[in-house]
Amino acid sequence: MSAPEQHVAVVTGAAGGIGAALAQRLLESGARVVISDLDADRLEDRATELRAVAGPEAVVAVAGDASAEADIARLVDAAEDAFGPVDSYYANAGVGDGSGLAADDDQWQRALDVNVLAHVRAARLLVPGWLERGRGYFVSIASAAGLLTQIGSATYSVSKHGAVGFAEWLAVTYGDRGIGVSCLCPMGVDTDMLRTGMASEGDEDRTAIAAVTGAGDVLDPLTVADEVLEAVAQRRFLVLPHADVHEFLRRKVDDHDRWIRGMQRYRGQLSGS
Numbered sequence: 001m002s003a004p005e006q007h008v009a010v011v012t013g014a015a016g017g018i019g020a021a022l023a024q025r026l027l028e029s030g031a032r033v034v035i036s037d038l039d040a041d042r043l044e045d046r047a048t049e050l051r052a053v054a055g056p057e058a059v060v061a062v063a064g065d066a067s068a069e070a071d072i073a074r075l076v077d078a079a080e081d082a083f084g085p086v087d088s089y090y091a092n093a094g095v096g097d098g099s100g101l102a103a104d105d106d107q108w109q110r111a112l113d114v115n116v117l118a119h120v121r122a123a124r125l126l127v128p129g130w131l132e133r134g135r136g137y138f139v140s141i142a143s144a145a146g147l148l149t150q151i152g153s154a155t156y157s158v159s160k161h162g163a164v165g166f167a168e169w170l171a172v173t174y175g176d177r178g179i180g181v182s183c184l185c186p187m188g189v190d191t192d193m194l195r196t197g198m199a200s201e202g203d204e205d206r207t208a209i210a211a212v213t214g215a216g217d218v219l220d221p222l223t224v225a226d227e228v229l230e231a232v233a234q235r236r237f238l239v240l241p242h243a244d245v246h247e248f249l250r251r252k253v254d255d256h257d258r259w260i261r262g263m264q265r266y267r268g269q270l271s272g273s
Contacts (some may be wrong), residue, residue, distance in 0.1 A: 008033065008034075009033050011092055013038055013093030015045075018221045023046075027058055034059075036064055037093070047059050070122075078128075087136070088137035089123075091118060092141040096153060097155065098153050102127075114159075130178065142163040142183050142184060147252075182227075183237060184227075186241045188219065190219065
């Protein structure tokens with residue numbers, strides 16, 4: 001993506017993983033970036049690294065909860081104060097665990113808040129201004145789990161389906177009015193979330209991570225960021241860094257029952273049942 005010099009981007013969940021990689025690539029393309037994360041210390045460490053890439057004036061770090069409306073507003077205000085109106089918003093913050101039916105209401109609400117409603121709240125704040133300006137770009141960082149279902153994790157699978165669905169709705173509703181929308185749906189990416197899951201002692205967590213790592217390569221976050229920014233430059237909706245996801249999705253659409261049976265067999269292989 002070749003961003004204008006004063007392109008202003010906001011990236012949530014940017015202390016590491018895909019978020020940090022997106023921020024780096026945006027800065028390298030000439031954008032001005034506001035980054036956010038719940039972990040204030042890690043966020044400031046990342047901001048220091050990014051300022052070394054693009055200069056001290058190019059990065060603003062604002063710690064906060066990406067699902068909280070007040071914190072999203074602080075992010076947008078910080079961007080406007082430092083650089084001007086926000087041009088693009090990368091809703092990257094996410095949570096996941098291996099919870100199945102044992103997940104309680106708090107776990108469900110947390111997954112829905114961070115993985116879906118954070119996107120809704122950000123769009124609700126930004127889209128009216130983008131419509132007035134005639135331009136803006138929303139990038140939803142979802143998951144292949146939002147297209148294909150996550151073995152082992154009901155909360156992650158359902159919430160990521162919601163993220164994909166909301167991104168599609170945004171594109172259908174505003175895509176012909178100057179607002180671009182892209183939705184990233186990768187399988188395994190080398191992030192803290194994946195590494196934490198691999199180290200977990202829980203059976204469901206291990207099964208969920210094995211399903212991801214067994215289905216394809218684990219990609220470097222910078223590789224994924226490159227794919228995202230290429231899609232943004234092309235105004236392409238679906239971003240699939242793992243090419244197999246497209247084929248898996250085709251099989252699902254062609255014969256849903258057969259696909260479910262195949263997923264059942266795969267789950268059985270992973271769990272040893």
